[in-house]
Amino acid sequence: MxxxxxxxxxxxxxxxxxxxxxxxxxxxxxxxxxxxxxxxxQPKKPTFLLQDATIFALNVSATNVISTTLQITVLSRNPNSQIGVYYDKLDAFATYHSQQITYYTSIPPVYQDHKDLNIWSPFIYGNDVPVAPFNGLALAQDQSNGAIKLTVKLEGLVKWKVGSFVSGRYHLHVSCPAYIPLGNSEANGIVIGTGIKYQLSQSCSVSV
The missing domain is CATH 1.20.5 (Single alpha-helices involved in coiled-coils or other helix-helix interfaces)
Incomplete structure (x- = not known):
């Protein structure tokens, strides 16, 4: 047995x-x-361009506090001829010398087809945000120069689509430098209602 x-x-x-x-x-x-x-x-990363920024408020107080209200226009292009991109989650915000100075603004999820182009125009803002002490010297220099160098960032999650196959999620990081005059100067901008619109046409760095 x-x-x-x-x-x-x-x-x-x-x-x-x-x-x-x-x-x-x-x-x-x-x-x-x-x-x-x-x-x-041979998949390629999406390309991003910061086309313009409309400044409704960009002020620096004597106590090193920044208040920012702006609307940005960002162009995203899918350079792939056979791969689509799902933007599952995407948030826009601004930083000053790596310090976040605005809240996150969510961009609705969207699918970007082959060779397709998307345009987003989110508002980003932050009121009375204290600047870190180690950024105080740079901020004082920017004030004396009459312009401030911000970095507009987009961060989120993307998925790739090939035929019926959809990949897992990947983290997307987009960084767009923007050099903008302080005090809403009309010298290099266009008046849009209560704001001043500046054409930037600034390429952005992208990592996935």
Whole structure:
């Protein structure tokens, strides 16, 4: 009786080993196909351009406090001819020397088709934000120069779409430098209602 049981267990172990081997081979083939398709398609990161910024308020107080209200126009282009991009989550905000000075403004999720272009115009703002002491010298210099160097950032999650295949989520980081006059000067801008619009046409760095 014990001999039959041992024989049965041996067969079961062999069957399990064969199943595991088949699963490993199948997984390897699937992974290889995905890698080959990825290499053939040569996916490229989306490109971003900070087209303009309309300044409704950009003031620096004597106590090194910044108040900012602006509307930005950002262009995003998908350079891929066979890969779509899902923007699942995207937030816009501004920083000054790596210090965040506005709240996050969410951009609605969107799918960007092959070679497609999207334009977003979110408002970003922050009221009476204290500047870190280590940024005080740079801020004083910017005040004397009459312009401030901000960095408009977009951060979120993207997915890639190839045919019916959709990848997992990847973190997207976009950074756009913007050199903007203080005091809403009309010298280099266009009056838009209560704001001044500045054409920037500034390319942004993108990492995924």
């Amino acid at each position: 014990s001999g039959k049981c041992s024989h049965h267990k041996s067969k079961l172990r062999k069957a399990l080993r064969k199943c595991c081997a088949c699963l490993l081979v199948f997984s390897f083939i699937i992974l290889l196909v995905i890698l080959l398709v990825w290499a053939i398609l």
